[in-house]
Amino acid sequence: MSPVTPQQRRYLDAMGIDVWVRRDQVLPEAAAVAQAESASIESALAPEPAVPLEAPGEGLPDVSELDWDGLRQRVAGCRLCELHQSRTQTVFGVGDQQARWLIVGEAPGVDEDRQGEPFVGRAGKLLNAMLQAVGLSREQVYIANILKCRPPNNRDPRPEEAACCFPYLRRQIELIQPDLIIAVGRIAAQRLLDCNTPLNRLRGSVQQLESTATPVIVTYHPAYLLRSPADKRKAWEDLLFARSLTTGE
Numbered sequence: 001m002s003p004v005t006p007q008q009r010r011y012l013d014a015m016g017i018d019v020w021v022r023r024d025q026v027l028p029e030a031a032a033v034a035q036a037e038s039a040s041i042e043s044a045l046a047p048e049p050a051v052p053l054e055a056p057g058e059g060l061p062d063v064s065e066l067d068w069d070g071l072r073q074r075v076a077g078c079r080l081c082e083l084h085q086s087r088t089q090t091v092f093g094v095g096d097q098q099a100r101w102l103i104v105g106e107a108p109g110v111d112e113d114r115q116g117e118p119f120v121g122r123a124g125k126l127l128n129a130m131l132q133a134v135g136l137s138r139e140q141v142y143i144a145n146i147l148k149c150r151p152p153n154n155r156d157p158r159p160e161e162a163a164c165c166f167p168y169l170r171r172q173i174e175l176i177q178p179d180l181i182i183a184v185g186r187i188a189a190q191r192l193l194d195c196n197t198p199l200n201r202l203r204g205s206v207q208q209l210e211s212t213a214t215p216v217i218v219t220y221h222p223a224y225l226l227r228s229p230a231d232k233r234k235a236w237e238d239l240l241f242a243r244s245l246t247t248g249e
């Protein structure tokens, strides 16, 4: 691998990944920035609960003909499951509607429910750093979740909730037509791939979304990485692998 630039090192530090550098090559100001950035990201982050595999349901909404505006409106008014009663607002998704990468997480948390945007809380800050570590800004990708509404008290999503919501995400995938999907965390991966396979067996190879044949790369959820920082390096490697598929680097 080519030597890590000071900027890359800052992002890797922000993710908590140690990079070996000769002491006489460390720029004092780069080290100070990295330390401050890393500290602020780490302090902003907190674990989020894991959720079980969702089972597909019946009576799903047909949104297959909707454009972006129509889909957004349909999601905003959705009352298909009981989560509409406790949400502040739906969390549709954000980013470049022609992005090459679609990031799919699990469900909005308290910050996302308040702001109406996915991954704006503590885990989101780490997700941003992870993307930056492979040269991507948040604005260059599209970010969405399996669920558009926050489960109260961050409880696990129920199978019927995920089943009701999945057509919205599938339509987003059809509209974006990304080169690949990054599934962050076990729940997103298993729901997208409709399987029970453990996350560690899904990582490291190219999976495929059945309905659109979109390649899927599976990696750790940023909230998990906060609890298990030793795995941040593996997450970085997953994203490098993903990048190699889309850029050939």
Ligand code: URA
Pocket (backbone or CB within 6 Å): 048, 105, 106, 107, 108, 109, 112, 117, 118, 119, 120, 121, 123, 124, 145
């Ligand atoms: N965790 C997720 O999976 N999605 C979010 O939007 C925020 C936290």
